[in-house]
Amino acid sequence: xxxxxxxxxxxxxxxxxxxxxxxxxxxxxxxxxxxxxxxxxxxxxxxxxxxxxxxxxxxxxxxxxxxxxxxxxxxxxxxxxxxxxxxxxxxxxxxxxxxxxxxxxxxxxxxxxxxxxxxxxxxxxxxxxxxxxxxxxxxxxxxxxxxxxxxxxxxxxxxxxxxxxxxxxxxxxxxxxxxxxxxxxxxxxxxxxxxxxxxxxxxxxxxxxxxxxxxxxxxxxxxxxxxxxxxxxxxxxxxxxxxxxxxxxxxxxxxxxxxxxxxxxxxxxxxxxxxxxxxxxxxxx
Numbered sequence: 001x002x003x004x005x006x007x008x009x010x011x012x013x014x015x016x017x018x019x020x021x022x023x024x025x026x027x028x029x030x031x032x033x034x035x036x037x038x039x040x041x042x043x044x045x046x047x048x049x050x051x052x053x054x055x056x057x058x059x060x061x062x063x064x065x066x067x068x069x070x071x072x073x074x075x076x077x078x079x080x081x082x083x084x085x086x087x088x089x090x091x092x093x094x095x096x097x098x099x100x101x102x103x104x105x106x107x108x109x110x111x112x113x114x115x116x117x118x119x120x121x122x123x124x125x126x127x128x129x130x131x132x133x134x135x136x137x138x139x140x141x142x143x144x145x146x147x148x149x150x151x152x153x154x155x156x157x158x159x160x161x162x163x164x165x166x167x168x169x170x171x172x173x174x175x176x177x178x179x180x181x182x183x184x185x186x187x188x189x190x191x192x193x194x195x196x197x198x199x200x201x202x203x204x205x206x207x208x209x210x211x212x213x214x215x216x217x218x219x220x221x222x223x224x225x226x227x228x229x230x231x232x233x234x235x236x237x238x239x240x241x242x243x244x245x246x247x248x249x250x251x252x253x254x255x256x257x258x259x260x261x262x263x264x265x266x267x268x269x270x271x272x273x274x275x276x277x278x279x280x281x282x283x284x285x
Contacts, residue, residue, distance in 0.1 A: 008076050009076075013047040027045075096241050110222070114168070115215075116174055117179070167262075189279045193276065220258075222251075234254040
């Protein structure tokens with residue numbers, strides 16, 4: 001996780017923000033110095049955009065940074081300019097989703113709510129293949145396989161990392177929807193039962209009997225980052241784009257909604273029992 005270019009870029013942005021504030025400069029002052037918009041300064045400080053060497057040097061001079069601070073920020077900048085593993089899949093992954101994968105790789109905690117499907121990080125390859133074929137039937141076999149491989153590598157890195165916490169709340173509809181046929185769906189549900197065992201992973205099911213709840217029809221993800229100017233952001237997506245919500249009021253709304261979803265959901269143990277029930281029903285059909 002510490003080697004993620006996205007994490008390095010966010011750390012660099014945090015350091016620049018601290019230097020700006022220590023120098024008594026506003027974001028507008030920095031924008032005037034670079035002859036750019038305040039929005040760009042904000043994006044630099046949040047790690048949303050890469051920083052050119054000339055821009056970085058100009059900001060460090062403007063903030064009158066010490067040589068120690070200059071060396072630290074430049075070291076972070078080198079790591080921030082490295083290619084992330086997901087860049088190898090540029091042709092298979094839309095630009096708007098590549099950004100998400102980078103942020104996901106930098107997060108220390110991922111909270112996800114899904115209404116229709118098993119979360120991507122917890123999908124088996126067969127289940128993911130069936131989903132991608134249904135969503136994009138026009139894809140070639142090679143394009144489909146590359147998308148499945150991205151999903152599998154995200155999962156592998158999460159499980160191997162051992163540090164990133166995943167809290168997944170899933171509507172019961174997602175475990176009842178038979179994707180790819182009973183065999184594939186059964187394998188997927190059994191994987192959910194197995195993967196929940198590590199302490200950093202937790203799966204809860206919102207049962208049908210819970211009725212309407214605060215996020216009915218609205219899946220989303222919350223990403224939390226360590227020691228960051230914007231420690232948490234919410235992510236939502238549509239068929240062709242995604243939105244990143246980092247305004248504190250928005251993050252607070254999504255955080256409260258997730259807490260309410262967990263309260264409405266079955267406990268992890270009862271959720272496992274409900275998933276086991278779904279497996280038995282698949283086998284009896």
